[in-house]
Structure formats: C-alpha cells, structure tokens
Amino acid sequence: MNKVDLSVSLCGVTLKNPIIAASGTYGFGRDFTRFYDISRLGGISAKGVTPKERAGNPPVRIVETPSGILNAVGLQNPGIDAFLETELPWMLEQGTTVICNISGNTIEEFCDMARKLNNSSVAFIEVNVSCPNVHAGGKVFGSDPESILAVTQAVRRCTDKPIVVKLSPNVSDIAEMAVAAQEGGADAVSLINTITGMAIDVNTRRPVLGNITGGMSGPAVRPVALRMCYQAAQAVSIPVVGMGGIMTGEDVVMFLLAGCTAVQVGTANLADPMACVRIIDQLEDYMNRKGIKRVEELVGALITE
Ligand SMILES: Cc1cc2nc3c(=O)[nH]c(=O)nc-3n(C[C@H](O)[C@H](O)[C@H](O)COP(=O)(O)O)c2cc1C
Numbered sequence: 001m002n003k004v005d006l007s008v009s010l011c012g013v014t015l016k017n018p019i020i021a022a023s024g025t026y027g028f029g030r031d032f033t034r035f036y037d038i039s040r041l042g043g044i045s046a047k048g049v050t051p052k053e054r055a056g057n058p059p060v061r062i063v064e065t066p067s068g069i070l071n072a073v074g075l076q077n078p079g080i081d082a083f084l085e086t087e088l089p090w091m092l093e094q095g096t097t098v099i100c101n102i103s104g105n106t107i108e109e110f111c112d113m114a115r116k117l118n119n120s121s122v123a124f125i126e127v128n129v130s131c132p133n134v135h136a137g138g139k140v141f142g143s144d145p146e147s148i149l150a151v152t153q154a155v156r157r158c159t160d161k162p163i164v165v166k167l168s169p170n171v172s173d174i175a176e177m178a179v180a181a182q183e184g185g186a187d188a189v190s191l192i193n194t195i196t197g198m199a200i201d202v203n204t205r206r207p208v209l210g211n212i213t214g215g216m217s218g219p220a221v222r223p224v225a226l227r228m229c230y231q232a233a234q235a236v237s238i239p240v241v242g243m244g245g246i247m248t249g250e251d252v253v254m255f256l257l258a259g260c261t262a263v264q265v266g267t268a269n270l271a272d273p274m275a276c277v278r279i280i281d282q283l284e285d286y287m288n289r290k291g292i293k294r295v296e297e298l299v300g301a302l303i304t305e
Contacts, residue, residue: 004287005294010239010262011162011187013123015042015097018295019280022243022266023048023101028087029094035273039095045264048101048128051109053079058210063199068218069267070197072211075103080113084120092121101126107154114158125161130168130193142168145180152184162187164241169195174228175235182236189232190241192225218267219245226258233259249282256298
C-alpha cells in the first residue's frame, strides 16, 4: 500500500491525522490503552472539566435510540485541578495531543479554567458553550450569538492557547453562532454537540432519563451535523472541526469535503472501542483507492455546481 499523508495543520498545531476522540466518550483515554496505542490518534478531547468535581445527573443517564443514543450524564468529572495534576500528565506520557474541554456556569468560571490551562501542555482549549446557564439571564451560552461572543472574548483575554469554541446545534442559525465565535477571537469552531431529545417509557408513563431530557448523538444526527458543518465552514475563515455520527472513514471524508479540517468521533467509541483506529485505517484505504496523497486535499473540496 502507498504511504499517504494523513497529517493536518489545525491552528498551527500539526495533528498526525484528522481523527480526534470526542469529549465525553473517551474519558481521558485510560480505558482504551488495553485495545490500542492511543498515540495513533490525531488527538483526544478530554472529558469536559468544570471548576470543581461533579458527580453528574441521577440515573438513567444513557438510553439507546434508533441509530444513536440519548445521554444525560451531566458533566461528571474530577474538576480542573485533578485534571491538571493527574489526568493531563498521564495523557501526555502516552504521546497524544490533548485538547482540554471546559464547561462553566459563568464567564468567570470559563476564564478561571482557561488561566489555569494557560501554563499547561494542552494543545488546545475547547470551550463548550452548550452548558446550562450564563451568570446573568439564565440563557444557554451556545444558543445566543451575544453570549458566544462574550464568553469567547473573555476566554481569549485569559489564555494564549488556541481556543476551539464548541457550538450547540440547538439553534436556528448555526452560521451566526460560528461567526460570533470567530469575532470573539476563537481560533477554530467545533460542532456539533448533542441535539436535545427525550425518551418516554409507555409502561411507567415516565421519562426514561433521570434528567427528563438528554442529548442525542450517533449516526442519526449525522445529516444534521454535516449540514451545520458545511454552513459554518461557508460562514467563517477559521478552521471547523466537525463531529456528529461519524462511524467510518467515509463519514470522515464527508465532513472534510464539507469544509472541516479535522473531525471528532464520539458515540462510535461507545459501540466499538476500536472505532477511532478502524476509522483512521478506513480513511487511509479510501485515499489509496482514490489516489489522494494528502488528506488536506479533501478539505472543502465539495463540488456543488
Ligand atoms: C456520553 C456522552 C458524554 C458527552 N460529554 C461531553 C462533554 O463532556 N463535553 C462536550 O463538549 N461534549 C460532550 N459530548 C458530546 C460529544 O463530544 C459530541 O459532540 C456528540 O456526541 C456528537 O458526536 P457523536 O455523534 O460522534 O457522538 C458527550 C456525548 C456523549 C454521548
């Protein structure tokens, strides 16, 4: 087989390949080391951290749906200090590129975490703006361009690290949200986070999830994710990192053609622990079959006329 170049440049950082394990479905990578060498990945977006340890939501926290899952894990994590002391050093020892995904309830919380990460060896900070409340007004950060602009500008002032703003799909105009992140000083945007959904048990007449509603992910959301990544990539000049239902190498190709520089793989890791490396191999096979030498040739190469 010919050697193809899978590396991509994301905000000046070279990733070995465009496949990043998505936040929340890969922990800090520990469970995956018994299956393969996790340094094979382009990167790992660590489980979302918050200023303090969180236990998450009450059970049930995950429900299967046709072609995907609904989750309401509720940001269970050890907190930013434990991440920096214990998880990050371990991840760096594995030779992976680490993205730290942060979630705050207030702009100040986002800034405190960004400051702490500034002197660390994380390659990127992924700012998850899809979380519950803003300090004033109680709005979801990610559903309003002004909030996205404000949080991005604030985080920008707290760190020199590249910032990737992770957008919520639960909006009517994704392009507007991507533009707000760019205007706030984001180096890249990533999307999509989960789509709000619900499951009901008809025997008990109760919601299945302890949290009543949850976030939908997996193959069922892929067409929506692809459309949103395409629209975001058309609207901004910063890189787009795409995700939502990626299960195979050809799914990755779709997101690259739509304009994504890299992708993240989430739910697939829960169904198949080998998913990320299988997807890397499938991407390489596709390139060999099509005679494509550099994966970056695919970025934005969609033909629409
Ligand atoms: C169980 C679970 C936990 C998640 N936790 C986080 C999180 O902590 N932070 C975050 O930004 N996204 C989180 N996500 C969203 C994923 O990173 C990803 O955006 C979404 O699942 C879509 O990709 P997929 O269809 O490949 O899973 C979580 C998703 C799942 C399924």
